[in-house]
Amino acid sequence: MEDTVAFSHQPVLLAEVIEQLRPRPGGVYVDCTLGGGGHSAAILQASAPDGLLVGLDRDEDALAAAARRLAVWGERVKLRKANFVRLDQVLSTLGIEKVDGVLFDLGVSSYQLDTPGRGFSYWHDAPLDMRMDRSAPFTAAEIVNTWPVEELAAIISRYGEERFARRIAAAIERERRREAITTTGRLASIVKEAIPASQRRQGGHPARRTFQALRIAVNKELDVIAPALEQAVQRLAPGGRLLVITFHSLEDRIVKNALRRLADPCRCPPDFPECVCGQKAQVKLPVPGGIAPTAQEMEQNPRSRSARLRVAEKLADRF
Template sequence: MSDFYHVSVLLEEAVDGLAPRSGGVYVDCTLGGAGHSKLILERTAPDGRLIAIDQDLQAIANAKRVLADFTGRFRIVHANFRELKRIVEEYAAEGVDGILFDLGVSSPQLDEGERGFSYMRDAPLDMRMDRTQPFSAYDLVNTWSESQIAEVIFRYGEERWGKRIAEFIVQARKKGPIQTTGQLVDIIKAAIPAAARREGPHPAKRTFQALRIAVNDELNALEQALQDAVDCLKPSGRVSIITFHSLEDRIAKHVLQAAAKGCICPPELPVCQCGRQPKLKLVARKPILPSEAEVERNPRARSAKLRIGERI
């Protein structure tokens, strides 16, 4: 097994946002390279506890080594974070003091060709974060209808050429299955007009993002998990959410703002009839961004945003 090396983004800021303390119980919903988990355990010594969740068995195996010095204080669960409520009910029924989400793809998943996430490396079409699951990017690209593929690329990739890319994918697969990332990149490049390819990011970036989100059902899982996170927090417990693209950030912002909202009665009513009370307060109105120094050290941090909420 190759090393699972990942540089955690907004490491100090996200963990500081949880206000960690000794004796507290915390959840890292995206274990990844275990950078945030390790810092949480350090900050909650000597008796803070951590529940860490990840879909990726390679990440879990690596994390057990990284966190070996804290044996007895953490539990790792192989699951999708959409199961957060069940996991907290099982291991911390009284609720938790902090929950962290570090969204997006870990560096090893991007860098290792065999995972099929990267448009820069030729590899089998895969893109599964949990490789025990049966559905992959190969299945989506080769079996979904043209309209379904176009919808995925447009909605999750915000790619204006989504319809044309889907058309080219369906035409190409008539000659045989699309099996590798390299084949798919060539199809995308052929579909996007040359003038458009010369502008902006790599022409396959948005489509690959869209396929990854669809294969892993990321946005539906995220919205469910964030809503459950608010309910799993003890009073004064906090949630830190690091997002990497606008779709994720929009969901995080919406869930936090909705939880922070009180009365939803029509303004013409003189007295509140709904009785709704806010569950959360926003620790910062605007997202926290990485410093210039962090972006220089790790260009993948450029698009990161951190939002923090505190349970009332």
Template sequence: MEFKHVSVLLDECMEALNIREDGIYVDCTLGGAGHSSEILKRLGEKGTLIGIDQDQDALNAAKEKLKEYKNVIYVHDNFYNIDNILNNLGIEKVDGILMDLGVSSYQLDTGERGFSYMNDGALDMRMNRDSEFSAYDVVNGYSKEELYRIIKEYGEEKFAKRVADFIVNKRREAPIETTFQLVEVIKAAIPARARREGPHPAKRTFQAIRIEVNRELEILNKTIEDGINHLNVDGRMAIITFHSLEDRIVKIKYRDIENPCTCPREFPICVCNKVPKIKVLTKKPTEPSEEELEINPRSRSAKLRVCKKICSK
């Protein structure tokens, strides 16, 4: 299957990154290489793009799409390791870092990857297929309490307790092995009125399991910190999120790095000597235009937050 992914907020990201011809840029989520191809169009021969993706299918597709460009370094890894990745490449500072935290259309539409409640396939959801831990392990191995926690916390599912109860009861009969089997369990757990009025009944639970399998939230804080440490002064970091939990983490992390002072409010002057490393350029996140929403309905929940490095440390 062809690796397809419509790049979200593409023009807005290019403007946010303020690309220099001779700069070094990191695309932490290379995916279908939509954002990367636009970055490369703006780079000269002395510029460099580092493309990171933990999905080997994405890397292979990106290499094919970007084969005309010689100034790309491909890295099969999780962006959580950005510090080690750049150190191993001998690159101390970069001029821009982009993270598109969405699941690609390819991953959603390829049933065998197990990301989608709309396609039948094995319970997988691994972005890195070298990982041994999958959605099957979460659904069939987690306790009722653990399932409730992640469905409630990561899926923000109102009926999390019922869904967890139904999963545990069903797997007592036999392991739940496919996405459609799981969908049927979730449908049975969600009251009929909520099924009729809300989004697809499995949407929130599938999101929760995917986040858990790929540790999507717990890796964000460290990645943002490490990435900012590797930015040159005036370098930009642009992050696209697709649900409120991610957006909240990015918003709070940016805020804490922009305002690091830990002195009590009553102190007349700062004595902790912590200086801001960044300036947040998006007080409110940038969202897709009506035109983009018409072309790509999956971009509806996207939010872009951007910061600029202002301190050499």
């Protein structure tokens, strides 16, 4: 574990997560994005004395920090290094059939952002890495230095929702021909220079959207969300709840659409008098628009500002 930054991550929407997840003694809960274990600790407290918590993360630093923090709960905690898209497999290996709640708190942790050596942040000059799982095959530096300019522009536009994506990609291509781009500092200044001066002050740091895009591409963050949510719903016992915290519109759209499909899967034409496709709702959505943080939380923890908690509740099987 890198010691430059202690593992600190303030859990977002903590009270709301506990209220919606409704942990109880004897329940089985899965935290698919363990991070520093903040949400997990609260779930363990609320499900005392014998609730079980399964925690997953693909970042070894996160697992090590969470293992230390959650050690007091002993056998009630099972931690595994895994991408959450392998949720089904992890539960099978543990011999767990059904669970009472699953939490996804998507994206990066403050620890990942604040640790210079992880290369996630434009605030620190560091090797351009951005892998959550440091055994994963490629880093942000590989994307920046080897991907065709059109592909760079496409990911910066799609995953960063950056209107100057083409200019940024062209600047990257020009600069990498002179010398490989290997640090966050150099990339941040290339991006800044590529954005027209009059636009640089809008929407935070000028490199924010490009860094978000690269992080999403390196970690293939979006591809795994919908399949993981489907696995989670399959594993929920009737009345069990799935909670997902999203931090930007791309994530939120994927989650919203996936939950809607699970809540209303019927694909019959609207003028059919009754359903003939046979697709049955698997969940209901108790808080259809999701839950945003309070003004007080947003003030205390700026990272929470864009957060939204979405909730689904598993329905009983109907025959």
